[in-house]
Amino acid sequence: MIPDELTKGQFDTVYNVLSLAIAAQLFTAIFLLAAQPRVLQRYRQALVISAIVCGIAAYHYFRIFDSFKKAFVSDAPGGESVYKQAIGESFNEGYRYVDWLLTVPLLLMELVVVLALARKLQASLLWRLIPASALMIALGYPGEISGDTTTRLIWGTLSTIPFLYILYVLFVELTRSLDRQSPTVRMTVSRMRILLFASWGVYPISYLLPVIGGDGPVAWVSKQGAYSVADILAKCLYGLLIYRIARLKSFSDEKSFAKDEGKEDLVEAKP
Template sequence: MYNILMTILPIANNNYVAFTFFVGCMAMLAASVFFFFEVSNTDKRWRTSVLVSGLITFIAAVHYYYMRDYYLATNTSPTFFRYVDWILTVPLMCVEFYLITKKAGAKIGLLWKLITASVFMLVTGYIGEAIYGAETQSWVWGTLSSVGYLYIVYLIWFGEVAQLANNAGTAVATANKTLAWFVLVGWAIYPIGYIAGTHGGLFGMDVFHGLSLDIVYNIGDAINKIGFGFVIYSLAQSDKPTLA
């Protein structure tokens, strides 16, 4: 396996799945460089948030490099590598909600709620896709995964995160609302990939036949991870202290 992943394999012109892995890797890497360089140009209140944004895209870039070569070498979806990526990056994306509302009084308990819900969502999703993906009961695990997702949606739209963001000022409230839309709409891309990649993923029915789950996941990752980072960066740039 190590030798396979260390070999740089060429991409055929019509291999669109591998191409999205390549573009995703380059896009994530470019975003990481930008966020890391901008940390020093960011007000100290938001440096950690911008740094976390860079970590998210950097971790993803490394995994996309491996996933591209794995896919080219085996012609199978790199499910394990993808979930390793997500188990690291998705909780970090949830950490961003805690960081931007911390100055409004967010407690460590909120951080653990977000992390626990995201890990639950990913673990149940992995079980459904990697273990039961070829069986019709994969929809059960997909439904369980959705419970964690919906809890996160509740927290950031109506629950504790939303309330804290509204008390933190206009800039934070606006950023939280934008990030909330990413979670509600952008993260909704992933169930499409799950349904396309499992047998009976939609309540026992096979739909999206012929749609590549990897293309769906790759597009979703690029939109959400890079988009999350730029929302945080925009917040850091707009919420600067006023000079007397």
């Protein structure tokens, strides 16, 4: 539940972490777009998708930031020790779910695209991962906005089903398709999957805070911070790893490109 009031320290914490998320998402998107010439043409689509993910996140974090500033106000010049909910205003948590509904499927898409798998296998993975990810987000939203513990648990459990299926596809099905990738690419993909698992694991923990008694201003501020940091890891750091994979595969595909980039030492023999 959204608290009725925040201390100045709590207000500043949320204010600053939302500002950090905006900056991280925005400038990662700019970097990924500017880095297009650093990879071969066939891998640029993955970087564009990654930049779109960060751009969508930056936009929604700006909306979250604006909603937060309107929801908690202080009439005292320079701010007082307590920020109260403004009359007629409320913090809109729905912006996060709109963001996730758009970006989570794209996160999975960019991983599949950058690996340049066989067309049939690529289509098979996408047809399973994208609907499952959209369903996971959609099922979690009714519980997020509910103040009833039972309702939250029911929708949270339903949302977990597609989440577990996505993990199965990423850690079992996708692994079978990595045989033709270089050892360095396989290692990077493994790190990306662990990153997704770790960062996505923050969401259900934050989601369940009200259920386990973690309610009130401290829990709410902690949840906003956890969501924001997890989004930075799952989008910005993930996007940079996508960029690394695209670079490695570019060097492996064309030795002349690796030479031009001064990265001959990163060229690996194809398995």
